[in-house]
Amino acid sequence: MQLQYPNFVPMNYRKPLNVVLVLALIVAVYLIGKRLKIWDRPKMEGDEVDLDPSAPKPRSGFNPANEASKLADLLSMTWDAGGEDEQAFDTILNYSDNETRLVHNEWRKKYAGGDFWAGVKSTLRQQVNAEVLAWYRIDGIAKKKKVIAKLDRLNL
Numbered sequence: 001m002q003l004q005y006p007n008f009v010p011m012n013y014r015k016p017l018n019v020v021l022v023l024a025l026i027v028a029v030y031l032i033g034k035r036l037k038i039w040d041r042p043k044m045e046g047d048e049v050d051l052d053p054s055a056p057k058p059r060s061g062f063n064p065a066n067e068a069s070k071l072a073d074l075l076s077m078t079w080d081a082g083g084e085d086e087q088a089f090d091t092i093l094n095y096s097d098n099e100t101r102l103v104h105n106e107w108r109k110k111y112a113g114g115d116f117w118a119g120v121k122s123t124l125r126q127q128v129n130a131e132v133l134a135w136y137r138i139d140g141i142a143k144k145k146k147v148i149a150k151l152d153r154l155n156l
Contacts, residue, residue: 044112046123047087049101049156054098062147064102067091068110068124071103076119077125087133092128097154125151 033039051057056065074096092107107124114122121127128147133140 005118015149016148044108044122044152046104046108046125046156048105049154051101055098056095058099058102062099062102064099064106065110066107067095067099067103068106071107072111072118072120072127074132078119083140085133086137086140086143087129089140092124092147093143093150100150100154100156104154123156125156 014065071088071091075086075093080086092100092103104124107127108122110119111122113127114120121130125148128144128151131144133144135141
């Protein structure tokens with residue numbers, strides 16, 4: 001028994017192998033587009049925060065996109081044997097208030113929806129809160145509390 005295809009399907013595509021290949025190609029294009037966030041874009045969490053005009057301006061040459069990437073690399077480490085989390089906390093604490101706001105806004109844009117496989121959350125606050133420190137790392141816990149207090153003070 002031979003399969004009966006509708007008349008609008010061209011002759012070349014009536015072979016089952018060709019149909020499977022075309023469907024596989026469509027699925028591959030969809031998955032690649034989703035991975036590149038061309039469609040099914042996730043919604044950004046948190047609010048966009050404006051800079052404070054009375055606070056000092058960011059340093060010249062300060063690039064919030066690079067800083068957000070650097071922090072994501074440091075905070076997404078599964079094993080923090082080298083103190084990467086404390087280095088990230090020190091970095092955040094050394095930012096001026098407006099620089100912290102810029103990094104927050106850039107993080108929201110860049111990591112909207114988060115990246116489960118990379119261990120990156122969708123907001124900087126969520127990422128800091130998700131950082132797990134062992135009970136004996138007293139300095140790291142103190143720095144994490146200071147970072148959270150800074151984020152609270154800036155309403156981030």
